[in-house]
Amino acid sequence: MHYHKESERLASYTDVLAGELPGTWTSAYHPSEHKDDLAELVNRIWDLDLVAESLAEHPLQQAAVLTRTDGAQLALxxxxxxxxxxxxxxxxxxxxxxxxxxxxxxxxxxxxxxDPFLGAEQVAGDLLARYDTALAQVRHNVMANVQPSQPDQVVLTWQLDGSLVATPVGRTATAVLAANGFVQDQQTGIYRLSGDDTIAQARAVRETGRQLSAHGIAIALQHPSGRIAPTSTAPAAPPAPAATRATATRAR
Known part of the structure; x- marks a missing residue:
């Protein structure tokens, strides 16, 4: 197929690809004007090979994103x-x-x-299998490092990057966490509160504790040692965060 404009070519190719991949996928095109979306996408690219090399030499000017119903995403x-x-x-x-x-x-x-039809065969027979395997491993790692909560107690677990994660039990605890900035991973059900702004994080934890207490639900903090301590105030300093990435790609 032939396209007169590179943007139309990329967007149209992705639309066809979305319909040919196994499962249900939607596509979204991001032109150069979508600077914030493109910057976030670069930060989440999960590659240390040819795509990382390409991005190092050529700043991202446009991209198309394919999203599966379970949240998995591919970038074209x-x-x-x-x-x-x-x-x-x-x-x-x-x-x-x-x-x-x-x-x-x-x-x-x-x-x-x-050819997007041949491209779909390439993705289904290669990249998707490796991607799904990596996703399963990552989500397993997350679950292995989270102390489970109880109906009458929400446990917040420190992560090495300074964030706090929890697995709330019941609608009330879930709603309180979501209202105070905890973001859910749809696949694991884990709620995460970023540690990028420690002041905002401490404020969110205090408010979370106050709201949970009003419903008779305690809040506790799991330290890196594995010790769990009840808390009604701002959490102590988190463990030292892991070194930040120096490259624009996902370096794990």
Whole structure:
């Protein structure tokens, strides 16, 4: 197929690809004007091979994102060379702690042919299998490092990146966490509160504790040692965060 504009070519290719991949996928095109979306996408690219190399040499000017009903995402990018086709790569989940990725091999991207029907076969037979395996490993790591809550107690578990995670039990606890900035990972049910702003985090924890207490639900903090301590005030300082990434790609 032929497109007169690169943007139309990328968007149209992705639309066809979404309909040909196994499962149910939707597509969204991000032009250069979507600077915030593109910046976030670059930060979540799960690749240390050819896609990482391409992004290091060519800042992302446009992209298309494929999203599966379970939240899995793939990104389609231009190749930036004289050959035809595209690059497609996995996108890391948005709301999981950094340590969940340790020991998990990156599901590096692949080159796609110009034909989206053949491209769908390439993705289904290669990238998707590696991506689903990596996602399962990451989510297993998350669950293994979270102290379970109880109907009468919500346990907040420190993560190495300074975030706090919890697995609330019941609608009341779930609603309180969501109202105070905890973001749910749909696959694991884990709620995560970012530690990027420690003042905001402490304020959110205090308010969470106050609201839970009003419903007869206690709040407790799990320290890195595994010791659980009830708390009604701001949490103590978290463990030292892991080193930040120096590259623009997901380096695990």
């Amino acid at each position: 990018l231009d190749r930036h060379d004289e050959r035809n086709g595209f690059l497609i790569t996995a996108v890391a989940p948005r709301d999981l702690p950094d340590e969940a990725y340790r020991g998990v091999r990156e599901p590096n991207g692949i080159v796609l042919t110009d």
